Amino acid sequence: MKLTVIYDSKTDNTKKCADWIVEGMSRVEGVEAKAFKISDIDEAFVKESRGVVIGCPTYAALMTADLRTWLLTSAGKMGMAGKLGGAFATEQFSHGGAELVIQSILTNELVFGMLCYSGGGSCGRPIIHLGPVGVNGNVEPHNRLENYEEYFRVFGQRFAAKALELFGSRP
């Protein structure tokens, strides 16, 4: 089963997180996972994917303009309806607004007709409410993206396991 992570990234911080999600997804047998930047997407791979996780950095407490544009103009061609959907974000401070970004992405995924899933508190520790958030080390000395690394892998693994459970035996 194919799974896709799509991201916008300005400084490769968010790219790192996308790659961690792919690593977590790849822990699940039978899953082939790839991450694509919104400017360089293998559309055929996305179309064949049964789940798509979308993420971006937080700008002014909201998603980036490039991701907003991509969601409105390009995502529609990729057969999103019926796929499992997830979201993630990065930010520079814990109060940056990453969960607002994740909530907005999930909102857009629901409009596409996707099935949104995070695992939430149902998979034991760590609890991941709406999706993983990485706080980078640009501003806060006690924070760096690697503090949050395992959340992304765990999220990816849970997402892949759920996709397999839902769609595994189907073409």
Add this chain to the structure above:
Amino acid sequence: MKLTVIYDSKTDNTKKCADWIVEGMSRVEGVEAKAFKISDIDEAFVKESRGVVIGCPTYAALMTADLRTWLLTSAGKMGMAGKLGGAFATEQFSHGGAELVIQSILTNELVFGMLCYSGGGSCGRPIIHLGPVGVNGNVEPHNRLENYEEYFRVFGQRFAAKALELFGSRP
């Protein structure tokens, strides 16, 4: 397959909408759907349900305090994880905040580990972004709940069809 609609209602406006969703769900063969007020829930039925839709009226642009309390104290016992999740709301004006309520309910459902689904724009007309909204006739002369009646039925039907597609052949 069992499906549940759970609602808070002060004046039976929101109860009406819950009943319309049940009617729409019941259009799908093989589905047994019931609506319960949060104060009077058949827990066994909810546990056996493969999908749960939750709704309430809009108070000060947010969900009711009773639904918030129920979600935190009671919903956890009903095995929500893995179920299909949906949401709806009523309001007194189109600017009342019903979509904020729906978004909050879906956020809570994600934390329960549910699979959130609305159909969005993927099922043709009518498009239902996050869930159906009913504007009652308490304040605005051009509005009454019945204007929105068919949205609730269509939403219920799509939700039931998706639940059947996902879980139909399983116990």
Add this chain to the structure above:
Amino acid sequence: MKLTVIYDSKTDNTKKCADWIVEGMSRVEGVEAKAFKISDIDEAFVKESRGVVIGCPTYAALMTADLRTWLLTSAGKMGMAGKLGGAFATEQFSHGGAELVIQSILTNELVFGMLCYSGGGSCGRPIIHLGPVGVNGNVEPHNRLENYEEYFRVFGQRFAAKALELFGSRP
């Protein structure tokens, strides 16, 4: 005192609403109000304005990509900090997500350091929770933008009165 309404509009529905807000603002003595499309803004006028109301149509339950881009790339030059801030939106159905759009715009205004204000339930009838919403007649036979016309005027008038109360006697 100068007040500005800034909007994105694809079919002039949202332009109409912006103009209604300007009409309401102009009911308040001492106020000079103007509406500008994001592609054609008199920056000097905005800078001199003590309040700015921003609005757009609802696309996929979120703000337009053009408004998102404008907020990130252009609004910052216009001295938004300390101004009174408001928001409005249009949509095609009551469940379209207009309040999500308004909430996002207000979020961005807070990041600019603006003072957000809607009047809410504090000015008597009509109650306007976060900002006025217009449901156009493109899809629903019982709806048309004019049903909501007076909300926009009332909102504009209240916003102008509050701006005058806060800043009136100052340069």
Add this chain to the structure above:
Amino acid sequence: MKLTVIYDSKTDNTKKCADWIVEGMSRVEGVEAKAFKISDIDEAFVKESRGVVIGCPTYAALMTADLRTWLLTSAGKMGMAGKLGGAFATEQFSHGGAELVIQSILTNELVFGMLCYSGGGSCGRPIIHLGPVGVNGNVEPHNRLENYEEYFRVFGQRFAAKALELFGSRP
């Protein structure tokens, strides 16, 4: 000028943050600031306050049921309309949803007719988008509330300075 911080707190983590905001407010000359738990509020002090900041811990990515109940049943008696309004939250992980809580509280404050203000990016470093967030040390070894202590003080100070600027010379 009187300023109030109102909070819900289960383990005194959020109480600590409320006290830090009061400390920051008290840095501004002419300000008398007090913090009250929602179960023990000096209503007369709140009524006389020109600004109110409201906060709580994050439960399932949303505000606590007790704060939701208080906002609907008790806050209305305290003359919130026209006051400066702010919000804050605590959480156990950076992905907990604290910004969703802050956004909900601000939404409710707008419905009360308050003027919402955070300072955002307009006061230099640190940037505080919607309000300060404290991540406690219950779960994450790299986090503890004290990492975020100064944000609360700075937020309180900026909030008080703005309240004084707006209302200072008035009764």
